[in-house]
């Protein structure tokens with residue numbers, strides 16, 4: 001196998017594949033394997049941990065849109081850039097419930113609510129807790145992404161019954177300062193630690209296609225995989241190039257590099273759900289199919305992400321039919337009705 005020529009010792013098939021001591025060199029060596037070797041290895045592990053024909057289905061809703069004080073160079077919601085976005089204050093619990101019911105009807109099992117905040121105030125959080133309870137009550141898993149959290153805020157969210165908190169590291173520690181100046185990489189790690197400590201499932205991943213190198217992609221996955229516990233959910237986003245942001249005209253990434261990132265995520269965090277997250281609208285069906293072969297087993301389903309477009313549901317249904325993919329039933333159902 002090509003791994004031999006790279007002079008890197010990979011664990012034998014009998015050793016525990018859940019590791020938290022990945023080196024940068026090992027992560028890079030995974031990326032540098034021949035494509036077919038990499039996909040074969042990822043798919044073999046995928047089958048040890050998951051049914052390869054099942055997808056976890058999440059739907060996203062923006063509950064507070066735009067005017068964000070952070071300067072994330074990829075983000076159409078940052079107040080630092082003129083992106084022509086229609087801004088909106090925190091929406092009502094009723095509107096959230098309406099969207100959650102529609103998502104459930106369409107087949108989603110998890111409902112993710114995103115707010116363009118640096119961090120929520122305690123008053124904001126009260127409102128979000130009401131949303132979490134309402135969504136949980138109709139039998140959907142809940143996820144929120146609200147920016148940085150203090151330790152006690154993570155506890156409050158846990159008490160509301162929240163299942164997942166999404167907080168991405170976005171890129172490698174080395175490349176991070178090229179992308180965001182208003183919060184540090186360590187701020188992000190701290191928030192993720194508070195979420196973990198509160199007993200909420202962690203959803204943490206990043207973005208590919210921001211001008212980063214292969215080494216940066218390896219570094220990002222090394223940070224995620226070497227956390228004391230792997231994030232239960234790992235969203236891998238392809239940058240959606242939003243007009244007006246500093247990254248609006250960044251070069252396209254070779255789709256095979258994106259697929260490699262999915263495969264290396266699957267190998268380094270074999271028991272985690274890996275989400276083929278933002279960017280599907282710009283991907284063809286074959287690229288998406290290869291992402292699923294590489295170990296992606298979750299998607300955002302619904303016509304929009306937070307502020308940008310996602311594939312139409314009918315188009316997704318047709319793709320899943322062609323590939324024989326079916327929805328994954330959540331392990332712990334919140335079903336109350």
Ligand code: SAM
Nearest residue numbers: 074075115116117145146147168237239240278
């Ligand atoms: N404001 C909160 C925060 O940043 O923590 C939560 C919402 S923010 C939109 C959640 C994540 O979405 C970001 O960390 C980033 O990884 C991803 N994201 C935002 N804009 C994106 C884009 N244009 N393309 C791909 N991913 C994006």
Ligand code: DTB
Nearest residue numbers: 114145235277278305306307308
């Ligand atoms: C994540 O990793 N991707 C989602 C979610 N977490 C909240 C967000 C994608 C946003 C894409 C740009 C937009 O629609 O605004």
Ligand code: SF4
Nearest residue numbers: 068070072075078116
């Ligand atoms: Fe704000 Fe989140 Fe967008 Fe950064 S990614 S600008 S924190 S909404």
